[in-house]
Structure formats: structure tokens, C-alpha cells
Amino acid sequence: MNPGQENRGNPGQENMGNPGQESRGAAIDLRAISKAYGSFKALDGVSLRIEAGEFMTLLGPSGSGKTTTLNVVAGFTEASSGALEVGGRSVVGVPAHKRNIGVVFQHYALFPHMTVSRNVAYPLALRGVAGAERERRVRQALDMVKMADFGHRFPSELSGGQQQRVALARAIVFDPPLLLMDEPLGALDKKLREWLQLEIKRIHRELGTTFVYVTHDQEEALVLSDRIAVFNRGRIEQIGTGRELYDEPATLFVGKFIGDSTVLRGAAAISGGETAIEIAGQKVATPRRLANGGRPVMLLRPEKLALVRRGASGDGRNRLTGRIGEAIYLGSGSKYEVDLADGSKAIVRSTLEADSFAIGDEVEVLFAGADVKLLADDDKADLSLT
Amino acid sequence: MSASEPTIPAAERRWAWRPYALAMPALVLLLAVIGYPLLTIVLRSLSEPQWGLQNYIWFFSAPINLTVLQRTFVISTWVTLVCVVSAYPYAYLMTAVGPRIRLVLMLCVLIPFWVSGVVRTLSWVILLQDSGVINSILRSFGLGGVRLIRTQTGVVIGMAQVLLPFMILPLYSVMKGIDLRLMRAAQSLGARPFRAFFTIYLPLSLPGVYAGAIIVFILALGFYITPALLGGPRSTMLSTLVQTQVLSLLQWGRGGAMGVVLLVVTFVLLALAAPVMRSRYREAGRR
Ligand SMILES: Nc1ncnc2c1ncn2[C@@H]1O[C@H](COP(=O)(O)OP(=O)(O)OP(=O)(O)O)[C@@H](O)[C@H]1O
Ligand SMILES: [Mg+2]
Numbered sequence: 001m002n003p004g005q006e007n008r009g010n011p012g013q014e015n016m017g018n019p020g021q022e023s024r025g026a027a028i029d030l031r032a033i034s035k036a037y038g039s040f041k042a043l044d045g046v047s048l049r050i051e052a053g054e055f056m057t058l059l060g061p062s063g064s065g066k067t068t069t070l071n072v073v074a075g076f077t078e079a080s081s082g083a084l085e086v087g088g089r090s091v092v093g094v095p096a097h098k099r100n101i102g103v104v105f106q107h108y109a110l111f112p113h114m115t116v117s118r119n120v121a122y123p124l125a126l127r128g129v130a131g132a133e134r135e136r137r138v139r140q141a142l143d144m145v146k147m148a149d150f151g152h153r154f155p156s157e158l159s160g161g162q163q164q165r166v167a168l169a170r171a172i173v174f175d176p177p178l179l180l181m182d183e184p185l186g187a188l189d190k191k192l193r194e195w196l197q198l199e200i201k202r203i204h205r206e207l208g209t210t211f212v213y214v215t216h217d218q219e220e221a222l223v224l225s226d227r228i229a230v231f232n233r234g235r236i237e238q239i240g241t242g243r244e245l246y247d248e249p250a251t252l253f254v255g256k257f258i259g260d261s262t263v264l265r266g267a268a269a270i271s272g273g274e275t276a277i278e279i280a281g282q283k284v285a286t287p288r289r290l291a292n293g294g295r296p297v298m299l300l301r302p303e304k305l306a307l308v309r310r311g312a313s314g315d316g317r318n319r320l321t322g323r324i325g326e327a328i329y330l331g332s333g334s335k336y337e338v339d340l341a342d343g344s345k346a347i348v349r350s351t352l353e354a355d356s357f358a359i360g361d362e363v364e365v366l367f368a369g370a371d372v373k374l375l376a377d378d379d380k381a382d383l384s385l386t
Numbered sequence: 387m388s389a390s391e392p393t394i395p396a397a398e399r400r401w402a403w404r405p406y407a408l409a410m411p412a413l414v415l416l417l418a419v420i421g422y423p424l425l426t427i428v429l430r431s432l433s434e435p436q437w438g439l440q441n442y443i444w445f446f447s448a449p450i451n452l453t454v455l456q457r458t459f460v461i462s463t464w465v466t467l468v469c470v471v472s473a474y475p476y477a478y479l480m481t482a483v484g485p486r487i488r489l490v491l492m493l494c495v496l497i498p499f500w501v502s503g504v505v506r507t508l509s510w511v512i513l514l515q516d517s518g519v520i521n522s523i524l525r526s527f528g529l530g531g532v533r534l535i536r537t538q539t540g541v542v543i544g545m546a547q548v549l550l551p552f553m554i555l556p557l558y559s560v561m562k563g564i565d566l567r568l569m570r571a572a573q574s575l576g577a578r579p580f581r582a583f584f585t586i587y588l589p590l591s592l593p594g595v596y597a598g599a600i601i602v603f604i605l606a607l608g609f610y611i612t613p614a615l616l617g618g619p620r621s622t623m624l625s626t627l628v629q630t631q632v633l634s635l636l637q638w639g640r641g642g643a644m645g646v647v648l649l650v651v652t653f654v655l656l657a658l659a660a661p662v663m664r665s666r667y668r669e670a671g672r673r
Binding site: 097100102122126 | 565567568570571572573574575576577578579581582585586589590
């Protein structure tokens with residue numbers, strides 16, 4: 001079913017840091033979950049299986065149903081229809097406080113009238129853990145997020161990143177088999193975000209808990225996840241590893257959402273096993289066909305494109321004329337935005353050894369037909385709103 | 387300090403009096419309408435009919451005064467409790483409903499302010515009297531009548547109704563600042579809704595409870611019309627005694643002494659309650 005899954009290894013074995021403990025993660029199974037608000041479907045048949053100990057990210061633009069999915073799993077929202085199992089047991093109708101699932105919110109949600117220690121001790125107190133054992137576990141959880149020195153502070157005396165680390169400690173201190181995080185780093189600046197991403201990854205490795213993480217930042221999703229589920233308008237467009245989503249996008253939406261891409265649209269002609277598209281009078285072709293019909297568009301990754309000066313001799317690859325619109329030096333190479341003849345843009349990444357170009361240079365974009373992803377056009381793939 | 391002291395603090399110091407200047411009208415008004423009469427009362431309690439502590443000695447040697455003083459505090463405490471218990475769910479409801487219903491609820495709180503206190507109290511007389519609405523209803527259910535008018539219970543009910551808005555408004559303003567998402571967080575950590583309420587919502591709403599309770603309690607201590615009309619001789623409050631001393635017996639000294647005693651006891655009680663009420667967390671954490 002999912003080719004990326006075998007080489008991911010068994011996540012349960014990542015538990016070496018916790019001798020004597022079994023894999024503590026719970027598998028989650030969402031089957032055809034729908035959620036309607038009046039006539040509006042916030043979730044429309046979402047099916048997703050998450051393995052025990054896996055780090056799964058729900059990625060998608062604003063309003064695509066990520067939070068709603070998380071709320072259904074946490075028990076804050078009841079699904080209109082569908083089945084939901086956590087750890088092999090159906091939790092439909094089970095109230096949130098009985099699900100034993102850790103949740104980290106974007107807005108931290110620390111209790112302002114309790115110190116850091118009491119915040120972290122709260123779920124333990126509810127479970128009747130008391131005395132030295134409670135103290136030990138609070139300290140252990142705060143150690144894990146590197147906040148051990150802040151136990152006596154109140155949340156209002158902490159920075160945003162510190163508050164979120166405490167919230168994380170509070171959500172893992174009672175050893176839940178599943179941890180849900182809804183854009184936990186959304187309110188933090190880039191540097192802090194990148195550092196905390198690595199911390200979260202480390203904690204996931206050390207705990208062996210199943211993590212479900214929501215973000216609309218594709219880079220964050222790529223850094224963190226074992227697998228990513230791409231959401232769009234209440235549906236899952238594709239589930240796979242970051243590499244699968246980048247190399248083999250199932251839909252135009254996924255292709256555009258993950259990584260940089262060039263999309264070529266035009267009058268299509270299909271003959272034999274070949275599809276050709278005409279762009280401002282220039283024909284480009286690929287030895288592929290759309291399996292299920294629809295209007296074909298071509299999607300190309302920036303490293304599959306090459307640039308030459310206008311008029312340089314060709315080598316049989318597809319050629320499109322254009323003019324450099326933007327040139328960005330990246331250190332390891334350069335990134336160019338090329339304005340094509342039909343008004344669309346091509347994004348090209350070139351290595352250091354390649355020729356360099358300046359804004360305004362007349363160029364030709366070259367690519368091999370075999371490097372083209374042929375996808376069905378989809379007006380719902382418009383990302384301009386996200 | 388040294389000669390090289392930065393100039394900005396100096397400039398700031400030059401403007402430091404400004405907030406005081408802006409508060410001047412209010413300060414003058416307070417001094418005139420509270421400070422001056424208070425001073426007069428203290429002076430007269432010590433100087434009429436002649437200089438000395440005679441009025442205070444009289445107050446503490448007449449048992450009726452002490453009984454009434456104690457009753458005043460007991461009734462005020464009951465009124466405060468009734469107000470807290472009935473205002474709390476009402477204020478919570480105000481935070482939970484949509485803007486339209488909230489407006490209606492707010493109007494229901496404010497309308498009593500627009501009706502004169504005497505009229506309101508008289509309508510309580512009609513409701514509470516032995517042949518009144520409440521007793522008719524009780525009797526129609528086969529329950530015996532209860533004495534409400536001219537009892538302490540009647541006074542507490544009437545006063546609580548008049549003072550309820552002073553409890554609801556501060557409670558509402560604190561409650562609407564409580565982040566309800568904290569309740570979700572508590573539930574995800576394993577707290578059943580009941581537990582989440584007592585460990586999270588209630589503590590966060592306490593500043594509103596305290597603020598409302600102090601206002602209601604202090605206003606109740608000085609209540610005059612309602613206890614006079616709804617109460618009997620066994621529910622007289624201190625303000626009625628003051629009125630008798632000053633207006634009927636022209637004993638300004640004794641009336642003044644009663645007022646001063648009430649004021650001092652109130653301050654002592656508030657000072658004792660302050661450590662409990664001081665919120666132990668910083669406001670910045672709230673939304
Ligand atoms: N209580 C509600 N009533 C009506 N519509 C709702 C409700 N909650 C969510 N929605 C709608 O459901 C859709 C999905 O919302 P959701 O919060 O899951 O989006 P999201 O993917 O988390 O987006 P974001 O990245 O902005 O957080 C949105 O269009 C939203 O307007
Ligand atoms: Mg969301």
C-alpha cells in the first residue's frame with residue numbers, strides 16, 4: 001500500500017533510551033471520518049492509519065480541516081460519521097478526559113494560576129500520583145524539555161518558547177501513548193522554531209510515543225515527520241514520506257504545496273504513449289499519459305530544469321524561451337525565476353559550476369521529458385489563498 | 387548623582403505630576419464629599435455634648451448596640467453569600483451566550499437601577515407579606531405559609547435583589563477574560579468537567595468573586611431603606627439606630643460614634659481578608 005513504509009523501520013525499536021519499556025505508542029485508525037457544520041463539510045471522508053510510535057504530520061492550508069481532525073481524535077469534537085480507533089479500541093463517544101491523549105495547543109494553554117511545577121503535576125494529581133513519585137516525574141518531564149530550573153515560576157514569567165516547552169512537559173508527564181500537537185510552534189520566531197523542531201524530534205525518539213503534529217509549514221513537516229498527510233478542503237490528498245510527496249505527488253495540489261515547482265499549462269495533444277503541451281507556440285513533450293483522463297498539466301522540480309543562453313545549441317531536450325525575472329544567490333548555487341513566453345513562471349535551481357545569469361537575460365529552459373510529472377489539472381489546487 | 391546624569395529622566399520627572407493633575411477634580415470632590423463629612427463626624431463623636439470618649443463608652447455599654455452591630459454584619463454576610471451564589475451562574479451564562487442574549491441579560495441586570503429603591507422594596511413587601519404572592523403560591527401547593535415579611539430572611543432577600551448587580555458586573559468582567567480553552571486543556575489532561583471547573587475555572591474567577599463580595603458587603607452594611615421597610619424590630623440594622631439617634635433624639639455625638647465604629651470594624655475585617663484575596667499569580671498570564 002505504502003512503499004515508503006518498509007524502509008522507515010519499526011518505530012517501536014526506537015525505544016532504546018527507555019530500557020524495560022515496550023513501545024508506548026498507540027496506533028490510530030481513522031476511517032471515513034466526516035464532520036459537518038450545517039451544510040459545510042469541514043471533514044469529508046478522512047481515512048488515515050497511523051502506526052504505533054510514528055511521527056505523522058497533518059499538513060495543509062488554512063481551513064483544510066487539520067485542527068478539526070485533531071479535535072476529533074482528542075475528543076473535543078464528535079465526528080458526524082466514521083470510525084476512530086486508538087490503540088486498537090474504538091473511542092467513538094468516549095469523552096476527552098477518558099482518552100488519555102496528550103495535547104499541545106498553539107496557544108500553550110498553561111494554567112496561569114499555577115506555577116510551572118504545578119502545571120506539570122496537574123495530570124499526575126488527577127491520576128492519584130502523589131508525593132515523591134509525583135515530584136520525580138515532574139522533574140523528569142521538565143528535564144526532558146530543559147526547563148528544570150523554572151519550576152517555581154508562573155507562566156506569565158516565561159517566554160513563548162519556554163511556555164510551549166512547559167506545555168509539552170505537561171502533555172507527556174503522564175505517559176500518554178499518543179501526543180497531539182496543533183501548530184505548537186506557530187507563534188514563535190524562526191530561529192526558536194527550528195531549534196524546538198529538533199527538540200521535539202529528540203523527545204519523540206526518546207519516548208517512542210505516537211506523535212500527530214499539525215502544521216501548515218511544509219518545511220517543518222519535512223524536518224519532523226516519518227510521514228505526512230496532505231489536507232485540502234476537508235480531504236486528504238496524499239499520504240506519504242516527504243520524499244514520496246516531493247518525487248511522486250499524486251495531485252497537482254500536493255505537487256505545488258510541497259517544495260518549489262513549475263507548472264506548465266496549455267493546449268494538450270495526446271498521441272500514442274506521449275503527451276505534448278503547447279506553450280506560447282512552443283511544444284514540449286513527455287513520454288507519459290494521464291491514467292484517468294482530465295486535462296494534463298506538467299509539473300517540474302527546480303533541480304530538473306537547466307538554463308542556457310537564448311540560441312545556444314540544443315541537445316534534444318524540451319526547450320522553452322524566457323527571460324530571467326529574479327536571480328537569488330543561495331551560496332550552494334542559485335535560484336532563478338524565469339518569466340516564460342505565456343506569462344507563467346519557471347523556477348530553476350542551478351549548481352555553482354553552471355553559468356550564472358542576471359535579471360533580464362534572455363534564456364532558454366531545458367528539461368527532459370522523463371523528468372516531467374504529468375498530473376490532472378485541478379482548479380482547487382490554487383494556493384494563492386494560503 | 388553625577389553631573390553626567392542623563393537628561394531624559396529629568397524631563398520625565400518634570401512631567402511626573404501630570405497624572406495627579408488629571409485626577410485633581412476627582413480628588414477634590416472626594417475630599418469635599420467624603421473627607422470633610424467624615425472629619426466632622428469623628429470630631430462630633432468626640433466633642434458632643436462635651437469633649438471625651440463618652441459616646442463610645444455609651445455604645446459599648448448598651449447591649450442593644452452590640453446586638454445590632456453584630457446583626458448588621460451577619461445580615462450583610464448572608465446577603466453577600468446569596469449574591470455570590472445567585473450571581474455566579476448568571477454571570478457565567480452571560481459569557482456563554484451570543485451577543486444578543488447577552489444584551490438582554492445585561493438589561494435585566496441594569497433595569498433595577500432605573501427603578502427607585504423605595505418602589506422596589508415596596509414591591510418586595512407585596513411579594514413577601516403573609517397574604518402575598520409567594521405565600522399564596524406555597525399554599526396552593528399545599529405547603530404551609532412562611533413568615534417572610536418582618537424577618538431577617540425577608541430583609542436578606544430584599545437586600546440581595548437590590549445588590550445583585552454589584553456582584554454580577556465584576557464577576558462578568560472577570561469571567562469574560564477567562565480563556566475557556568484552558569478547560570479543554572484540563573480535560574485533555576484527564577480532568578472530568580466537574581474537576582476542571584473546580585481546579586481551573588473557579589480559581590481564575592475568584593478575583594471577580596472577591597471584588598463583587600467586597601462591594602456588596604460594604605454597601606449592605608450601610609443599608610437603610612430595605613431593612614426598615616421589610617424588617618421588623620428584630621432585624622434592625624445599625625443604620626436605623628443611627629437614624630434614630632441623629633434625627634429623632636438629635637444625639638449627633640452618639641450617631642457619629644456608631645458610624646465610626648462601623649467604619650473601623652469594616653476596615654479591620656477587610657484587612658483580615660486581604661491576604662486571602664490577594665491573587666497569587668500575575669495578571670499577564672490571563673487573556
Ligand atoms: N465550530 C465550527 N463551526 C463552523 N465551522 C467550523 C467550526 N470549526 C471549524 N469550522 C470550519 O471548518 C474548516 C476547517 O477548520 P480547521 O480549524 O480544521 O482548519 P485548519 O486546517 O486547522 O486551519 P488553520 O491552519 O487555519 O488552523 C474551516 O473552514 C472552518 O471555518
Ligand atoms: Mg488549525
